Amino acid sequence: MPAFTTRPELRGTFGVAASTHWLATAVAMATLEKGGNAFDAAAAAGFTLQVVEPHLNGPLGEAPILVWSEKNQRCDMICGQGVAPQGATIAHYRGLGLDLVPGTGLLAATVPGAFDGWMRLARDYGTLPLEDILGPAISYAENGYPLAWRIPAAINAIAPMFRSAWPTSAAVYLPNGEAPKTGQLFRNPTLGATYKRVLTDSGASGDREKRIDRARDAWYRGFVAEAIDNFCRTEKVLDSSGRRHHGLLTADDMARWQAPVEMPLTYDYHGYTVVKGGPWSQGPVLLQQLALLAGFDLNDSDPTGPDFIHTVTECAKLAYLDREAWYGDPDFVDVPMRTLLSPAYNDARRKLVGDRASIELRPGSPDGRTPYFMVGDAARSPAVGIGEPTTANLGNAFNAGVGEPTTSALGAVAGDTCHVDVIDRWGNMVSATPSGGWLQSSPVIPELGFCLGTRLQISWLDESSASSLQPGKRPRSTLSPTLAFKDGAPYMAWGTPGGDGQDQWSLQLFLHHVHHKMNLQEAIDSPMFNTAHAPSSFYPREANPGHLALEGRMPDTTKRALAGRGHRVYVGEDWTGGRLGACAREETSDGRILKAAADPRVMQGYAAGR
Secondary structure, three states, X not given: OOOOOOOOOEEEOOEEEEEOOHHHHHHHHHHHHOOOOHHHHHHHHHHHHHHHOOOOEOOEOEEEEEEEEOOOOEEEEEEEOOOOOOOOOHHHHHHOOOOOOOOOOOOOOOOOXXXXXXXXXXXXXXXXXXXXXXXXXXXXHHXXXXXXXXXXXXXXXXXXXXXXXXXXHHHHHOHHHOOOOOOOEEOOHHHHHHHHHHHHHOOOOOOHHHHHHHHHHHHHOOHHHHHHHHHHHHOOEEOOOOOEEOOOOOHHHHHOOOOOEEOOEEEEEOOEEEEEOOOOEOOHHHHHHHHHHOOOOOOOOOOOOHHHHHHHHHHHHHHHHHHHHHOOOOOXXXXXXXXXXXXXXXXXXXXXXXXXXXXXXXXXXXHHOOOOOOOOOOOOOOOOOOOOOOOOOHHHHXXXXXXXXXXXXXXXXXXXXXXXXXXXXXXXXEEEOOEEOOOOOOOOEOOOOEOEOOHHHHOEOOOOOOOEOOOOOOOOEOOOOEEEEEOOEEEEEEEOOOHXXXXXXXXXXXXXXXXXXXXXXXXXXXXXXXXXXXXXXXXXXXXXXXXXEEOOOOOHHHHHHHHHOOOEEEEOOOOOOOOOEEEEEEEEOOEEEEEEEEOOHHHOOEEEEO
């Protein structure tokens, strides 16, 4: 029997929400009960997550948001992923003696996209006034919230660097010189004051949409942009290169950008249509995996058996190497997406899946093109050997702040992202994966109470790469929310934190639901696995060919069988793969039933409904 629990899904008819923090889920439900729709609820939850999960996302991070609107009868992608500053040229970084964009500090900052992403969601799809969207976040920032255990752990890991190199962060996260304790009520009044000033600048009354636009102006053309510009020009910040650098982000970069709304990509699979963001994200890699798996019969497979895990893993390796070779911002790069999802291309690629695990890095050649990809240096030290400071555990501090860690060698989740899904009584749906601007990424800007993000570290300093650095270009983000239709009707929203692992764990939830007939909660609870075979999206960009991480709950026979097939198997703890959340709607003869489920891993995600 599969080694998963059999808890039922949560059900309701009024609305459902699932997120990576209980307070965000509670805020989403409270917003629905106030009369707001799914878009209002998701936006309020998104701003709350910035406060209560500062180690996973922040106000100057990113937020790609997939939307199904019953009114518009359309899926949209609100791309809350900002672009590279105008000064961010490959020549500039090479002139600093760098061959990779640092994983921490100011040089990795894009234009922060989360605020405009959430504001466009609230303005164009929501119904409630701005106070209802920002109010919960302001309250938790000013009055405090109890710290989940992972926040003090993150602060302790990077505390030496806060004390010696990032004093503005120490002032916020090391009150009285020490990291706060689990369960302690924690406040960030400066963050709360920033959002209160945004409300003030939006005006005391008037048209709801115009007030939201004035709030956007305050952020991108007002006091927030001015504070960012000043900090990047005047502060020289220690980063993962071991040296200090000024930032490149300017007020002009902020003013010229707004979150675009785009048509997402889709793929039809066994009666479902799966919806993902474009190739400026890694979202299409889930669709490519489905296109490969469409040629295998998975209906009778054992979800914890070696055949299923081997097949899914080998398809993931092929799809992720295509991500490395071909994905980039389609405003700058000709991404052969139609071919990558075509039957002929995937029929040919599927033949590479054999009985043995591959340790080769094998991107394809769509339309006869020659693939080009890069691999970072696994031996690179992101912390020591060049500059200050020389604290003994500085390496751990830097590693805690670098990138968007997905899994350790044993598959343990390191975090650095959030997720929220909402479906309301009318059938509107939202799936969003906010991230970036986490407290480990760069020093707090003292006037604002939070720090810049580091998403630009995904961009390569090589002109030949599809995801190369270029001014105004989006880095190829890992952030990857998902929607799905069933038999042509909007059906499900889901996703997870986890960097490169997102579109592996999200895929497994979907496969368990479709092929193994698990409900949402069973699919989440089922033992997970992932591979780090392809080059990492994050500094120092290393690959681990043949890697396969399994949760400890996997049967011993499966572990041995996979190792026998040549997989480099790493066994983690029992509950370490992903932090999934999901919502779905089901049309029955008695009416519409809404469902939700959340991940027990880390004991922080919650689902709610009524």
